[in-house]
Amino acid sequence: MNRRHLIGGLVAAPLVLRFSQARADGAYVFPLGVASGDPAPDGFVLWTRLAIDPVAPDGLGGMGGPAAVRWEVAADEAFRRIVAAGDVAADRTSAHSVHVEIEGLTPDRPYWYRFTSLGQQSPVGRARTAPAPDADIDRLRLAVASCSNWESGYFSAYGHMADEAPDLTLFLGDYIYEYTRTAAQSANVVRPYGLEEATTLAGYRNRYALHRTDADLQRLHAAAPCLAVWDDHEVHDDYSGVWSKTPGVTPNDFLRRRAAGYQAFYEAMPIRRTRLDARLQMPIHRSVRYGRLAQFFMLDGRQYRSRQACSDGPNGGKGQVITDAACLDRLDPARTFLGFEQERWLYEGLARSDARWNILGQNLVMAGLRFGNGDAETRYWTDTWDGFPVARDRMTEALVTLRPRNPVVLSGDYHSFWTNDVKRVSADPSSQTVATEFVGTSISSSGPPHEALMAQMPENPQIKFFDSRVRGYVSIDVERDRMSTRYRTISDVRDPRATVSTLNSWVVEDGRPGAVAA
Template sequence: MQRRTFLKLAAASALATQLPRWALSATLRERDLFSLGVASGAPAPDGFVLWTRLLGGAIPGTPQADAHGTSPLQGPLTVRWEVAEDEAFRRIVRRGQAQALPELGHSVHVEVDGLRPDRWYFYRFMHGDAVTALARTRTAPASDTLAPRVRFAFASCQRWEQGHYAAYRQMRQEDLDLVVFLGDYIYEAAVPANARAHLPRTHSLPTATSLQDFRDRYALYKSDPLLQAMHAACPWLVTWDDHEVQNDYAGRAGSEPAAAFLARRTAGYQAFYENMPIRASALVHGMAGLGTPDALSIHARHRWGRLVDFHLLDDRQYRDLQPCREPGQLRKGSVSPGDCSALGDPRRTMLGSAQEQWLAQGLVQDQRDQTRWSAIAQQTIFSRRNYKAPPQEAFHSDTWDGYPAARQRLLDSIAAAAPRNTVFIGGDIHQHYACNVLAEFSDPSSQVIASEFCTTSIASASGSSMESAAKIMAHNPHIVHARPDQRGYIVVESTPARWAATLRAVEDVTRADSAVGTQAAFVVEDRRPGVQLVSAS
């Protein structure tokens, strides 16, 4: 699809309005059109985004689809939607109709506004006789309000075939205001035939390269009932990482020729928009000086009054290639300054210059607004992890360790802006971490200026061991906690006085009904940067 057409269709379909009668589609009846569930996101004081996607037939990649096909839908379909103050939908406050267009994968994005701040609402979609299950979402507090509390979870990395989503069953019980998902919602690779017998579950989808491939992958993941239930429980803030396109890609470069990779990236980006509860305003021509025809601007600020400002980052689309990696080739697993001069190049960036400036300005604004907590929500671990005993050095090339100059610029921005409290949250590495963030990681005696929590994966396996994690902690004293052996998520309860983070851990990821326990709990106190251990298992 031409980009201009794509933008027009997406923007038009997001309008919370009534369609004229001539625009209404024929009605399909007695079909399970909403098998992928619903979702909401981007909560603002006056509204939010509502999402669903209609699907015909069996879920792609499952035995039923392999045997009987997927019966794709044809043409546009008109979907009705309602937002109510009560579960019985007696007090409906907004309603309308939207088009589920084939050009957008029959997805629906409705941007609802005009609602009251800091309120829970219920919503549903309808087409013919089909009605979605009850779902709820909420608005954020008014921008000038110091809310007494927000409770949220953050998560990442939910590789379908490597485990069940028991983490979401427990997360559903956490009484959350929102979820922050930090990337790797899907994994693009095929499941090797010789590995299928040894996995908790499997699928038959090929490696995703085309738009239909990516649509099928999202449909498979979104068919999971535990994931659907968590989406229906509260709004989500979402960003991406690499597997929404290709493992370890960086900006406009992947592990294949440029033209083929950019076609894949375009398909992956469109499928991400189609399947996530994000606003149509993300569909812009990229950032100033860095725009590409296939760009989505997904970095955004989401304020929870003056309690928390979530700076949701994009550290994939604008980053430089990993240090000492050749275009079209795989990245090096770890790099050392003595063997890779590019590691120290001050020009290299993780976020792109425009996003760096945008974040720096946001931190200044947090200080001016007297925001209690500046939450920098990004995809991976931010703190330095030297794999070797000093003075030797070796670093992971795909995390912030591969971009030390960019990390230092962000640290300098924090020091200069002096927001009241800064906390980094991340994922990607399939390990639970808690860290003290130093003003200069090259100087272990430098001041602690922020705190960090990095969540393990929902389901994706870790390639690390407890022994290696212990060595990393020994080589990096600012790392307070490191555990690669369990899957899970982190739940945070933030008040004006403290940030309490509880690291949840799934006992057996091969079971959908697995118990979920607590691995450790930490607090960060107001105006006292650094993590404090409360308990550990």
Template sequence: MADALFTANRRRVLGGLICAPAILAYGRARADGADLFGLGVASGDPSPDGFVLWTRLAVDPLALDGAGGLSGPIAVRWEVSADETFRRPVLTGDTVASADWAHSVHVEIEGLQPNRPYWYRFIAQGQQSPVGRTRTAPRHDAELDQLRFVVASCSHWELGHFSAYRHMADENPDVVLFLGDYIYEYSLGAERAAEVVRPYGMPEATTLAGYRNRYALHHTDPDLQRLHAAAPWIVVWDDHEVQDDYSGVWSKVPGVTPVDFLRRRAAAYKAYYEHMPLRRQVLRGAQMDLYRSVRYGKLAQFTIMDGRQHRSRQPCSDGPEGGKGRVVADSVCLDREDPSRTFLGFDQETWVYDSLAQSTAQWNIIGQDLVMAGLRLGSAGGAEPRYWTDTWDGFPVARERFVRNLGAINPRNPVVMTGDYHSFWTNDIRLDSRDPASPTVATEFVGTSVTSSGPPHDALNAMLPENPQVRFLDTRHRGYISADLDRRRMRTRFQVVSDRRDPMATVATLKAWAVESGRPGAIETSI
């Protein structure tokens, strides 16, 4: 297949700069023997002819300056093969890992065959990275029979091991959907020391170096590395990639101005890009356009929404708790119903409507970070209901507008996949969330956390009679969602690990659901 080989000298590959081997040799091994590829490899955002390949070079991943123990540019060769032995090379090229981007590498591959597996690796300074396996998406007009994807969110390093990632890799998914809180910016204090399984051992991340080191630490985890190397990822963030409960340009901390907070947010966003398999086109100055769609033939379209970056300030943010998400009642939070407030930002919202209107896919999977169906808290016995304002419940007019537009656009089989709440939910998204008799327009599955602690189980379940849109709620387990699609139905399993504190935890199915094509609303099935 010599005619299929090419280098970046013949064709520019997005994300890589042509390097001069005389200046930036990748043929010399490091004299100190330090491992350059200890953070693993990853791929993401598949298309019918390619994907993004990622790695980050570091010899001291947790160096205090966030530079990974390296300085200056380093030449990197990447290779893509049709087999895991690399006896059938398909593409190869050269790029440069620069200190400006923490020696991260993002190579955007194109020109491959659709809907088939490929293997990839990197070479630098005489060292070879681990081998990753990825897969191109089918052609947009392909008649795809089935698709498996897994969904995860909320992986707090201190609260457990990442066994869920290992079991997700064992499911052999076509694609991984990660819906936020890949890292946590803070460490548990002395009052929660008994909960710590493995400490972060570093202060709260507020600077570029601090965020880089959080990601680097996570990328050293073998189970996370295994899942990254097993399948392409589609990612979006939530709040802990920056700061708990932030909203747009507003910190949750009283007195922090948007100008000051944006400096912190820009550092966090840069570190996020440096450690994720994302295309360069998401970069827009100090912002990142993470809303996008990924198509899998005629069977499925993933529409990814960002519920953090573009939204309005949290309601009732002028009180003593500032912008921190709180449980409030309408009588003390009048601006919750303000129609000028937006959850997605109006540009993103318009894009989502256009994306769904143009979709011809059999299944439309909407991936996003916060519970959409909502939960009225403490409303039993005629008491005034209260709401957690950090979620869509803090933006009810924006939610009603979104759901009504979803009903009017009527894409085929919309299913919302959600992270954030450290618990499993199965929800009906109704045209009018205030009316239990309102028609269901979509099903929502909320995935639990990889390790993070859940909210009180008994207290929330006691509220379900007042929340008929919530069909199932379990906060006690950690794990992930596994979903299988074919033309007729979507099968969803809530997968739970036996003990987040056990690095060898086993996995079991807590609950299984089916959504039939043309019939919104989940049906419980046998495991």
């Protein structure tokens, strides 16, 4: 016990227990459940957050001063063999959230964990360590989710994901939505947020807290560790780097709002220790290895990128679809989607990787969707990689040059299923296929107009499949010789007991980029 499991920032039990206890008045202090994430061969991150009034206006969950929290990790579900334990303080500075980075465990096996505070015990969660870096494992099951809008429907998809017992869950952005629908839009509200638009730390904290009260989401987090990245709605719709899409909002003003959103994301997610720096940046891109089978590169496609192409005025504002001829800015090689530092980090990682499958988990469609035949009148949705075609070509050229084995891109954001060939030259759909892309539909958010987009498919042969009419998630089995992907759909987003079915299935074979229908 207690071998190499305490990290910097954890406080020894005697010191914690001298702190004044946060008042709970008998209310349950673990209504937001538990979670684990960022697995390594010898451990993972454990998370919980104490609260007795999860959406209290001040964003502090109704808690008072610091509270001592005991955490335990066991080799069995009954906790007869506890292999690591310790104490940490939960306080107001992090909204009484707890992050514990566990080390010293055995690779590639399940563990169970729980927390105790103020005389109460949390639900039990199940985590799993990653395999040793050189382990030759046979299979890895993934569940992939994005875009869960509380107002748009229930999170029954999360419950079905938990039922599939994944080894790892990927959250690819829009875990929350910052806005609340207006009274004129109330006909589309299944369950109201009951909160003002999030612009402050308290507002963002309460969005996460409300989502975490959902039983299906709690069950998924308790079932398996996760890897999570953000997209735009964790801060503000369609923002790009330090620029808001709202005309007149200066980068300095927007940075304060963005910092609040990032801080709340960290407090709510089981990710490894990170913090806002002097520039109000918070690094979250990272690489996670699963033996020789898979290497994950979790990317941040919002924080470091250039301003939206052809934004109006010095401080932002943009049209969502623009013509190529009117916007030479879109083709500027100085523009970046990931930020040049993150680009270098990714290319260096791909060059070193000897994994059989190299999986890029990121927020936005990479393969592209053009509205036209590529001539001067063709339009592009510039919030995606289509707004950064030169940066995308740098990425695809790196895949050709570095030759990582079996690159596969997993994406979210567009509230629809896509199966794509990622082409070497973004402007030429007939060019070499260098990677496969699977885009998952939303957990609950409404999809874009299906028929209008289907009418564009003849001009987009790189898109093998598209459907925006259904909600759900992606289920993937990664094996040595193939990756098998299923698009899972729920029967009715307005039904908390919705059933699940498979829309279709796809296979990528080892050494052959591009998916085929199963």
